[in-house]
Amino acid sequence: MPELPEVEALAGFLAERLTGRVIGRVLPVAVSVLKTYDPPLSALEGRRVSGVGRYGKFLGIGTEDGPHLVFHLARAGWLQWKEKLPDAPPKPGKGPLALRVSLVEPSGWGFDLTEAGTRKSLAVYCVADPQDVPGIARLGPDPLDAAFTVEAFRGLLEGERRQIKGVLRDQSTIAGIGNAYSDEVLHVARMSPFKLAASFTEEESARLYAAIGSTLAEAIERSRGIDVSKLKAEKKTGLRVHGRTGEACPVCGDTVREVSFSDSSLQYCPTCQTGGKPLADRRLSRLLK
Numbered sequence: 281m282p283e284l285p286e287v288e289a290l291a292g293f294l295a296e297r298l299t300g301r302v303i304g305r306v307l308p309v310a311v312s313v314l315k316t317y318d319p320p321l322s323a324l325e326g327r328r329v330s331g332v333g334r335y336g337k338f339l340g341i342g343t344e345d346g347p348h349l350v351f352h353l354a355r356a357g358w359l360q361w362k363e364k365l366p367d368a369p370p371k372p373g374k375g376p377l378a379l380r381v382s383l384v385e386p387s388g389w390g391f392d393l394t395e396a397g398t399r400k401s402l403a404v405y406c407v408a409d410p411q412d413v414p415g416i417a418r419l420g421p422d423p424l425d426a427a428f429t430v431e432a433f434r435g436l437l438e439g440e441r442r443q444i445k446g447v448l449r450d451q452s453t454i455a456g457i458g459n460a461y462s463d464e465v466l467h468v469a470r471m472s473p474f475k476l477a478a479s480f481t482e483e484e485s486a487r488l489y490a491a492i493g494s495t496l497a498e499a500i501e502r503s504r505g506i507d508v509s510k511l512k513a514e515k516k517t518g519l520r521v522h523g524r525t526g527e528a529c530p531v532c533g534d535t536v537r538e539v540s541f542s543d544s545s546l547q548y549c550p551t552c553q554t555g556g557k558p559l560a561d562r563r564l565s566r567l568l569k
Contacts (some may be wrong), residue, residue, distance in 0.1 A: 281355045284456030285499035295332040302384040310378040313404045335416045338457035352399035364388040383520040430489045437477045445473035463522035472554045521547045
């Protein structure tokens with residue numbers, strides 16, 4: 281799933297190509313992706329793009345005196361930029377294409393939103409204000425916002441009885457961090473994903489806060505200026521533990537381990553994060569019973 285660094289890079293990529301240009305057509309191909317109907321998508325057509333913004337893991341395209349096109353790429357969605365869109369309008373079908381947006385000029389410019397697989401979660405909204413999107417209205421503070429200080433972060437952890445991995449992934453607590461970067465942040469901070477958030481000392485919360493900032497900043501810098509077609513590959517090359525089960529930890533050389541859940545998994549280094557002790561894989565434990 282695209283997370284804050286990739287969505288930030290997408291926002292910058294689109295801002296350079298869309299701002300000041302006029303939207304020609306907005307064509308939904310998979311009707312299931314459209315989550316709002318008033319205003320209609322046609323209200324975007326003929327409008328000049330005023331800017332592109334990121335809201336957590338959502339992207340929003342604003343228009344002058346008009347609505348915003350907001351979308352969330354979910355787990356398997358992506359944006360494909362085109363400088364020569366087909367002349368014929370897309371036909372609904374079983375393929376990955378979900379939405380097509382074309383510009384008036386340059387002729388042929390625009391982008392497709394696509395989603396692989398059969399589990400469809402990509403979501404598109406046409407709204408008067410991005411805050412009208414329920415997922416955006418619920419967002420917690422953004423880690424790139426100047427107001428996200430170490431004191432504010434400590435306030436989020438106070439009284440929080442959940443494990444820190446779940447807290448970092450909760451979009452209503454902190455916006456933009458998902459499964460991959462929560463693993464990376466915890467590895468940099470040398471902390472167990474199962475540690476209770478409320479148990480953090482001031483030193484530990486400061487260390488985790490610093491890890492959030494450095495991990496996201498490094499990922500954003502790696503993604504800066506990269507063509508959108510290569511962003512996914514760039515994300516994978518920069519990950520130290522996430523998605524690297526069985527490989528050597530780049531810090532200490534221990535084997536990266538995994539804990540599996542029903543719909544996701546986490547990766548960690550026992551030496552760096554859990555005092556050398558492997559965490560219980562609950563799914564495996566159930567299978568062995």
